[in-house]
Amino acid sequence: MSATRGRLLVVDDDLVQRVLISKIGSKLGYDSVVVPSYEAATELLARETFDIMALDLSLGERDGVELLRFVAERDLRAMSIVIISGCDDRIMKATRRVAVGLKLPFAGCLTKPLDLNRLRCALELPQRSPLVAKTASPPPRITPDRIARGLANREFFVEFQPKVALRTGRVVGAEALARWRTAEFGMVSPMVFIPIAEQAGLMREVTDCILSSALSQGRKMIERNPGFTIAVNISGSLMSDLTLPDRIEEILRRENVPPSSLTVEITETTAMADVDRANDILVRLRLKNIGTAIDDFGTGYSSLAVLARLPFSELKIDQSFIKGCESDDDMMKIVDASVALAKAFNMKVVAEGVENSEALEIIRRVGCDVAQGFYFAPSLRRSRAERWISERNSLADEQAASATPAALAS
Template identity: 30%
Template sequence: MHDNNKAALFILDDNEQYAELLKEFAEQANWQADFETNVVSFLTQEFPTCDALVLDLFMPDFDGIEVIRMLADRGHRRPLILVSGFDKKVLHSAEQLAKAHDIEVLATLTKPIEMQSFIELLNRVSVSLNQPKYPKTVKQQYSPEEIEAGLRNHEFVLHYQPQICLTTNKINSVEALVRWQHPKDGLVYPDQFISVVEKHNLIELMTQEILNISVKESSAVIQSSLEVSLSINVSADNIIALSLPEQLKALTDKNHLAPHNLTLELTESAVMGELTSSLDVLNRLRMKGFHLSIDDFGTGYSSLQQLYQAPFTELKIDRQFVSSMLFDEEAMIIVKICIMLGKMLNMNIVAEGVENLETLHELQHLGCNFAQGYAIAKPMAVNDLIRWAEQW
């Protein structure tokens, strides 16, 4: 029977002695605990009522990876504590798999588990379980017709997130991020409309609107004596439009913006889609003076091929690695390699997703050129950006 005053832990481990030991540790930490050694029984019975599940990855019949997949398929998304005596890399990869299935991983532990560290972990989890839970806001679904009308009515706005130079501490650039100032729903973020835009061929219309706004507003920034360049995101559809370099040059000329003050950010997948057309467009953009940034570096399929073939001037290290680098050794190694690679290819290196000062200082120490993230500033409207820059 479940004691409502105690947090409940369930242990799935084929080694009965070890499962018994973890059960004892959990009870010392004032948890209610139970275990199962037979994976088939666990999967065929009703899912146990628990606050966390300890899962051994290396078991006969069904391994822990299969169990994660089956739990996700059945909608059982209890937080996991992953355990393995097999291989740290497998443990790390299993954590990524669980997260991809939207299952929280509280910790990864290697066998043999030290009693004191296990009890301390359960104590920390107990504290977080007692924190008030806020209901998730339900996201509004918008039709392609509503979004297109919003674009044609110029309801979309841009917020700008600053990038700072890690050697001078000066503002170097701002990234333009699109928002929808909805007449009824207020400020709507991209996760509520961007997939519809991409699916229903509205990306060209949206990019044109973003370009128009950003280039016009950059004139206001220049007039405020704030010397920064501007970065905007472009999609695969834009990069295979052969007329883009000429259109962009005409737009910047009209608004008195020098092409070298505009950086176009592309994801790796955008370049790979139609390689011949995209290399044509990218080279002509560079020849007209625009800068090119490879965004989310390290998350695509052919990162090195992109750097070899396309004329990029900037490499952006993906936030997934930057936000984990202080506590994840493999993420730290990837960040170091990206910085070294960028330097050797004579590219600027930008770390995105910098959430705290410790990460910022570590990036400075590693020789990264630029950083952006909430540790510096959140995205803001152009007038707020000008005021913020005056204070910075």
Template identity: 35%
Template sequence: MKLLLLDDESFALRLLTHQLTKLGFTEIVSFDEPARALDVLEQDVHCADMVLLDLQMPGIDGIEFIRHLARLRFHGGLVLVSGEDERILQTARRLAEAHQLDVRGAVHKPVAPAALSAMLGPAESTRRGPTPVHNPAVPATAYTPERIAAGIAAGEFVNVYQPKVRLADGEVTGVETLVRWQHPTDGLVMPSQFIELAEEHGLIDPLTRTILVNALEQGKRWRLEGRELHVAVNISMESLSTLEFPDFVAAMVRAAGIPPHLLVLEVTESRLMKNPLAVLDVLTRMRLKHVGLSIDDFGTGHSSLAQLRDIPFDELKVDRRFVHQAHADSATRTILEASLGIARQLGMRSVAEGVELQSDWDLLRELGCDVAQGYFVARPMPAAAFTKWFGEWETRRQALRPSVA
């Protein structure tokens, strides 16, 4: 493995080189001037399998260097090293990950040999490279509002469902409904390629109603199979600004023949409310009809404490940014604990999104979160795949009993 070390302190470089040599690494190039290291990478971005980068440097600092690594599409590993405080270090890590760099670790000086070994792996290993990440900001195909409208009319938009499970015992309590476009020629199209366009051109309300009706019908089918699951549907601000929307929802719930409390409307204020009084009117009427209300992505954007005060939510969903890896980040854990505490004191059910690891699951149980949702449990799937998944989860649930009992 070829290592590139970058630190403006010559002593730190010598110490790090000595530690790495003892670990068996022999191909090490070190620089005390960021500009020189950048010149080398500009000539051949594949000259290193791993970059160990100090953040605090004169001239080009570590944050600027991260930006250059992203520009050059560096596909090797990155270890961030700093004498700064933990929050700065973790912020730099999140920034590098947002640039889709393969961050292997973020550590304080002086770096312990054991930490280096854990982050770098065997000296003879080859470049792993990062897992490719789809960039939703760059759609593969440009769709028109007219084509989306035609797709809604033709029934091309389909629901997939991600399970939610109770942390106390692993019991499946519900699902979140997500939408996909089953395009006749382009295949399965993700929401990032049509949701914003639908919002901008007045199509989000008819799309929301289609998703809602399909979700209620699926909830009815699960209920006939003996599974009473909460079915959550994301509701747009456009729908919530329409005063007759509660009556439409109530009529669809009656038609599906399921209790109103099994429907949960997830609200994310992604766009500024045009008519906040109408939204408050609609949401309050929903609760009077015993439909559940969930504040989604709590702690981000406009999902605020004021909304918790003003709107009768009965469920709080903690955003994935404050859930995944919270056990390893004290600031993230503090925000997670505070969010769960607010939910508990307001008598709301707490749901954690982005549960991807056993460590995420264990921490949430320890902190008293009610419900977990994320890849650790299951990815979103068509309703037809649930029968098989239920059996698989029951097996996993039994295996998890030492953790969940």
């Protein structure tokens, strides 16, 4: 007997529909199992594993969201999920965001009556995009002492992700992203070392190191491109340190970089943890002519309060909204409203996570000023970043020069 594609679990209280999905799954090569209820599904998932689950949101007295939560709590994230429902479009989109928030692999969201071609495509997706969770290696065992030694040995550095002005096409800045290369672990993700440094009280040293590296490596970009700014993230644990503005100013002086060429990025939730101290620090940074950006805007719990109370000069719309805006009307409304709010507070608007031309056209249309993301470039080492920025800006200048006569004639 030939090997199957994998195991398919169909959870649906409608007999006809679960039989239909099961038959299509079997034709695609799945070993299909059907259950009619939440209780039957949880009992089965507690003792058996599946590669994909087709889930109807309405399950009698229980619902599909409860089952999604069960799957997340049991850490069954190697199983892709296809959601099926007769609910309206907004509920479907919200349910999809629930699945994303629970970090569950998502293969599709189908409305009733079922489009069988779309169902087949959703069930085929796991084979076209195999999950790597089963084979992913565990994160390295990093200790605070190892981080301290890495700082002493100059193992930390930065990469630069370009920021492009939408009106001119020129690169007007770059975000400096922390990187750490070790002999024994290779490259260590910031998602691994930042929380450890936070807990160990090492973020002041890590931040000073990254800031110095960003400014020293970015100095040529600043000198060659008038108005160019380097953005550096500031840890939440430092937003209660009232000496932070003076330390940043000293690093700027030491690296011979003008204050106006630096923007510090602070997350929304960080800024609201201690508003009075954050306000003290942000005001002093602005007085020193250092830019301040609210990062990941919209993902916290107090977006409007942040804009009203704290003196940010730039707003960065979180990539989770940008990535969904071309296909999700609700996300589009959030992006549109965020831009309007920023303009009302006289702030520059930066869109993060731009990955395709559709998203670029949308953020340009609603009035974003600057964009960054893989559509333009990933994070780059200094030499590659300098070359990429030079080539991009030369091309933008040529296009602007060639367009001038036509513009004057019109």
